[in-house]
Amino acid sequence: xxxxxxxxxxxxxxxxxxxxxxxxxxxxxxxxxxxxxxxxxxxxxxxxxxxxxxxxxxxxxxxxxxxxxxxxxxxxxxxxxxxxxxxxxxxxxxxxxxxxxxxxxxxxxxxxxxxxxxxxxxxxxxxxxxxxxxxxxxxxxxxxxxxxxxxxxxxxxxxxxxxxxxxxxxxxxxxxxxxxxxxxxxxxxxxxxxxxxxxxxxxxxxxxxxxxxxxxxxxxxxxxxxxxxxxxxxxxxxxxxxxxxxxxx
Numbered sequence: 488x489x490x491x492x493x494x495x496x497x498x499x500x501x502x503x504x505x506x507x508x509x510x511x512x513x514x515x516x517x518x519x520x521x522x523x524x525x526x527x528x529x530x531x532x533x534x535x536x537x538x539x540x541x542x543x544x545x546x547x548x549x550x551x552x553x554x555x556x557x558x559x560x561x562x563x564x565x566x567x568x569x570x571x572x573x574x575x576x577x578x579x580x581x582x583x584x585x586x587x588x589x590x591x592x593x594x595x596x597x598x599x600x601x602x603x604x605x606x607x608x609x610x611x612x613x614x615x616x617x618x619x620x621x622x623x624x625x626x627x628x629x630x631x632x633x634x635x636x637x638x639x640x641x642x643x644x645x646x647x648x649x650x651x652x653x654x655x656x657x658x659x660x661x662x663x664x665x666x667x668x669x670x671x672x673x674x675x676x677x678x679x680x681x682x683x684x685x686x687x688x689x690x691x692x693x694x695x696x697x698x699x700x701x702x703x704x705x706x707x708x709x710x711x712x713x714x715x716x717x718x719x720x721x722x723x724x725x726x727x728x729x730x731x732x733x734x735x736x
Contacts (some may be wrong), residue, residue, distance in 0.1 A: 541682035604640035
């Protein structure tokens with residue numbers, strides 16, 4: 488009995504340390520990626536392909552940049568939770584930092600990361616000029632491209648399998664995500680109004696009916712990703728979900 492407890496303790500200690508290391512690695516790389524992108528990446532303004540990159544709104548008009556902020560915030564919160572919160576699978580009274588961590592992962596971090604990663608690489612495969620023109624290659628390093636468009640998916644999937652989280656009520660989670668995506672669509676229309684150009688090249692080639700379909704599809708796809716995250720969480724952590732429901736009853 489004593490040996491089994493000791494083994495579980497060692498396993499939990501090593502597992503917890505690796506999880507904390509992953510949170511630290513993610514927090515550092517996304518924070519540095521934001522800093523580098525904001526401070527050093529300047530889009531060329533003399534190239535015809537870059538005429539749409541109006542300075543209004545700066546980097547904050549790109550969902551990729553906003554998502555990087557969400558990811559950095561999530562892993563910083565996760566890191567703080569590792570030290571002053573709790574990673575207990577189903578705590579009776581989770582501290583505020585743990586509640587915020589779980590909500591942020593479910594409502595924004597997972598679906599927005601998948602949205603950005605899948606949408607970017609799908610459009611890139613179809614025609615990279617629609618999302619990442621070749622003229623950007625000299626000023627936008629490949630490593631930064633992968634941090635902002637690839638690693639966001641890699642780390643959030645790793646997080647899904649290494650940390651259990653209590654999902655909020657579906658109505659609340661979907662409402663929060665809808666508000667965020669709706670606010671972003673309003674924001675890019677504000678940018679279009681004041682700059683005269685769309686944030687993304689793909690919007691320039693779409694007519695109004697096509698843009699409406701595109702926007703509806705993007706929001707629908709993002710909400711579907713929320714449901715995918717919830718399903719995966721309930722599948723991977725099935726025992727923990729049942730335990731949490733039993734404790735809440």
